[in-house]
Amino acid sequence: MIHLIDRRLNPRDKSLGNRQRFLKRARRQIKEAVDKAISERDVADAGQGGKISIPSKGITEPRFRHSSTGGNHERVFPGNEEYVPGDKIQKPPKGGAGSGGKEASEGGEGADEFVFSLSRAEFLDILFEDLELPDMIKATLKETHAVKPHRAGYSNYGTTPNLNVLRTMRNSMGRRVVLNRPKAGAILELQSELDELQAQDDLDAAQRLRAAELVNEIADLKRRQRAIPYIDPVDIRYNRFDPKPEPKSKAVMFCLMDVSGSMGQHEKDLAKRFFILLHLFLQRKYERVELVFIRHTHVAQEVDEETFFYSQESGGTKVSTALVEMQEIIRDRFPVSDWNIYAAQASDGDNIANDTGTCVDLLENELLPLCQYYAYVEILTEQEVARYAGTSNGKELWRGYQAVDDQWGKFSMKHIAKRSDIYPVFRELFAKNDKRDRVA
Amino acid sequence: MLDAYCSVGMPLMYEHWSFGKRFIHDEERYRKGYQGLAYEIVINSSPCISYCMEENTMAIQALVMAHAAFGHNHFFKNNYLFQQWTDAEAILDYLDFAKRYVTECEERHGVAAVEEILDAAHALMDQSVFRYRRPSKLKAGEAEERERDLREHDAQDFRELWSTLPPVDEAELPDQAECDLNARKARLNLPEENILYFLQKNSPVLEDWQRELLRIVRNTAQYFYPQKQTKMMNEGCATFVHYHIVNELYDRGQITEGTLLEILHSHSNVVFQPGFDDPRFSGLNPYALGFAMMQDIRRICTEPTDEDREWFPDIAGNDDWRGILKDIWANYRDESFILQYLSPKLIRDFKLFLLSDRAAQPHISVDAIHNAQGYEEVRKALAASYDVSAMEPDIQIVDVDLKGDRELVVRHAVQDGIVLDEKTRVDVLDYIGRLWGYAVRLEGIDLATGRNPYTERVAAPDEKDAA
Known part of the structure; x- marks a missing residue:
């Protein structure tokens, strides 16, 4: 007697729990692999999920099993074409690949590596774990209009x-x-x-x-x-159902990038990578963070995302123009009383003569009082890194900003010289708690 | 489909990261096309459940039903190993209980604590089946009742008469140490082959819920033990049955030629056996060998040659292939089946040959091939390679002094000089140490020579902290 039962409608992803357990267990290794992957990826797919490989140590499941070497083994094989009893065959050298070796590596699980794919969401979650925007204080709870019904037990009246x-x-x-x-x-x-x-x-x-x-x-x-x-x-x-106000904090991130002629392809690439990471981070962690992209040469202009990341531009360098632009935008669109304001600036550190003083002045007197946090990333070439190594010295803009950094807790600055620097610096800039302690 | 067969092929299983690892691994292989999905999953429950994959074509669906719902089902229901050692009626309920219990434990004691126990238990799964005595029926958590029964039995079994025996002369007794050893071995039922059972009953550090977890893992292992011993026969039986059924359907005109061809295409992929020097070779294909042997038995029954009459006088030419096969399916396992029924013709067809690799010799030698002098030897060696008790290391708990330092002594009976893999044996021993709570010593003892090729010891957890 056969009964056919259509179980196709059963919930899918029964193994989801198991998968999450696995990811949790291998968290540390996966994190390392993800960190490594992000510095090796192209700009375009920095935020994609994808294949990662982790060392299989720590996720092995040991069992008692017979050693494959030593002792006396007998085994029957099929497909004999030429052997007759008494034939002698040279033993394969010790440690050489046996018949199992090839199969194993094909399967993605070599002796030491376990390769698998992460979804985009999993990838980003792991990437941005423990990061946050510092000092999100102006959570303007009383001004929020959004309410959401929440289950609140049962009632004798209703529809x-x-x-x-x-x-x-x-x-x-x-x-x-x-x-x-x-x-x-x-x-x-x-x-x-x-x-x-x-x-x-x-x-x-x-x-x-x-x-x-x-x-x-x-x-x-x-x-x-x-x-x-x-x-x-x-x-x-x-x-x-009780209506409950949804706390929503409003935040805006200003991305300021130098795209002048002095920024070579290498520097621009690094700067963009930094901002893409920032962009992904904000999208992932904060539902409602406004982004304002400002790029500048000797003039500054607000641009859309696409232009910011992908268009070419060239010209002189006047950093203060970007700061002025930012100040104007804040005045026009983001009243300080309602908004948490953040800014990240990337530059190669070049500036025309006399302008750095203006920049410092603008920052100290106008912008920093308005901002929750201001990060400055100076992009250097390898030679420059060697020159400044071990000192807290930098280029024109860096030297100017040094004074600001000393004085303001909510300001921080870092050097980036190669791809692999970006993520560690990013982590330092947005690590949880770290910055807050300094402010306090 | 992937979901189910990554948790050891059961539709209902507690959650554990290792299933997730297998799932991720299989999913990756499937996506890349290295590995097709099984067409079906069949579960030895009552009634037998067989899952067919939605994507199968109608022809394959027919094949799958013939294969799993009839073939495997017949084997599960009739083979003596399954009848005696597994409880098909109770397995789904038990797994449901197990899943609930594990989830409850996770809620009460935390995922990490449960995982720690399950990790250790999983590592010992292979050594945690009763091979020689039959396990009790599956029941969901009735430890107390069992204990009460035991006490009652002790009370009823009290014999006044024993106390009237005359005192024994002291000198005749074996010395005190040996006496103690024997006494405590008897008390703990040592030696014990079922490691998790021993730990569940006797570990000084485990809490009740942890013991219950060990029992769950051990029962799961026990449930799969017959499948390990009959893999080749089970697949052979299912393949033989589906082959017979689809041909019968075709003969009766109930399926078309195209359908038959599609089925045969799939069938011949399944029973394909590459030679040892073929890059696709990965051991003897259980489907191929099982199917060939059963087809061969049918041939021996209906069209025997002189050779068959000499080798299989009982069945050659008796025409009742159906009865013979049913009897075989009911009463054999892989090892005994090969030992009894692998015919010289099949050895020739598969061109089987026997290689032996002896540690003392610099060469691997060809001991026997498919000729008149070699048949017996090849058959014996092949049968032995399907003997689960030889495939898996023989590991038993032999001694522990519960009143002394509580060091647990585990003995590996080394056969043919084959020791345990060095890398994993320490790790697994460490797991035993965690469950036992005190030091554990593993001795490899070669039973034939009495030599002791290796000894490993892991310190007790608190000793380790001190170090």
Whole structure:
């Protein structure tokens, strides 16, 4: 006997829990692999998920098993073409690949590596773990208009769509049991007995008595059934929903990038990578963070995302123009009372003569009082790194900003010289708590 | 489909990261096309459940049903190993219980604590089946009842008569140390082959829920033990059955030629056996060998040659292939089946030959091939290679002094000089140490020579902290 049951509608992803357990267990190794991957990826797919490989140490499942070397082994193989009994075959050299070696590496699980794919969400989660925007204080709770209904138990009043059938029926059943409401089946039984008696022609006295009894009994049961309703208004329960304000903090991130001629392809690439990482981070972690992209040469302009990341531009360098632009945008669109304001600036550190002083002045007197946090990333070539190595010295803009850094807790600056620097620097800039302690 | 067969092929299984690892691994292989999905999963429950994959074509679906729902099902229901050692009625309920229990433990004691126990238990799974005595029926958590029964039995079994025996002369007794050893071995039922069972009953450090987890893992291992011993026969039986059924359907005109061809295409992929020097070779294909042997038995029954009459006088030419095969499916396992029924013709067809690799010799030598002198030897060696008790290391718990330092002594009976893999044996021993709570010593003892090729010891957890 075969029963066919269509179980296709069963929830998918039964293994999701197991998968998450695995990811959690191998967290440390995966994190390392992800960190490594991000510095090796191209700009365009920096934020994609994808294949990573982690060392299989720590996720092995050891079992007692026989050693493959030493001792006496006998094994039967198929497909003999040429051997006759007594043939001798040279033993393969110790440690050489046996027949199992090739198969294993093909399968993605070599002796030491376990290769698998992460989804984009998993990848980003791991990438941005423990990072946050510092000092998100202006959480303007009272000004939020968004409310969201939340389940809040049950209620006696409500609208029909919110009827909770389970609760209602439970109450109804409890009441019916307690009040001993006659069941439909019981009445039917008596009725059929009565019908049977009435069908007979000659009834003796006892039977007639019984028939009369039955008529009374049925009438009584029916009366009680009417008196005790199946579902009474007191049984009815509704799901209750309370509106709750959704806390939403408003934040804006200003991305300031130098795209002047002095920024070579290498520097631009690094700067863009930094901002892409920042962009991904904000998108992933903060639902509502506004982004403002400002790029500057000797003039500054606000541009859209696409232009910011992908278009070419060339010209002189006047950093203060970008700061002025930012100041204007804040004044026009982001009232300081409502917005948490962040800024990240990337530059190669070149600036025209006399402008750095203006920049420092602007920062100290105008912008920093408005901002929660300001990060400056100076992009250097390898030679420059060697020159500044071990000192806290940098180029034109760096030297100017040094004074600001000393004075303001919410300002920080870092050097980046190669791809692999970007992520560590990014982590330092946005590590949880670290910065806050300095402010306090 | 992937979901199910990554948790050891069960639709219902507790959660553990290792299943996730297998899932991720298989998913990766599947996506890359290295590995097709199994067409079906079949579960030895009552009634037998067989999952067919949605993507299968109708022809394959028919093949799968013939294969799993009839073939495997027949084997599960009739083979003595499954009948005696597994409880098909109770398995789904038990797994449901296991899943709930593990989830509850995770809620109460934390995922990490449960994982620690399960990791250790999984490492010992292979050594945690009863091979020689039959396990009790699966029941969901009735430790107390069992204990009470035991106490009652002890009470009823009290014999006044024993106390009237005359005192024994002291000198005749074996010396005190040996006496103690024997006494405590008897008390703990040592030696014990089922490591998790021993730990579950006797570990001084485990809490009740941890013991119950060990029991769950051990019962799961026990449930799969017959499958290990009959892999080749089970697949052979299912393949033989589907082959027979689809041909019968075709003969009766119930499926078309095209369908038959599609089925045969798939069938011949399944029973393909590459030679040892073929890059695709990965051991003897259980489907190929099982199917060939059963087809061969049918041939011996219906069209025997003189050779068959000499080798299989009982069945050659008796025409009742159906009865013979049913009897075989019911009463054999891989090892005994090969030992009894691998015919010279099949050895020739597969061109089987026997290689032996002896540590003392510089060469691997060809001991036997498919000729008259070699048949017996090849058959014996092949059968031995399907013997689970020889495939898996023989490891038993032999001694522990519960009143002394509580060091647990585990003995590996070394056969043919084959020791345990060095890398994993320390890791697994470490797991035993975690469950036992005190030091554990593993001795490899060669039973034939009495030599002791290796000894490993892991210190007790608190000793390690001190170090």
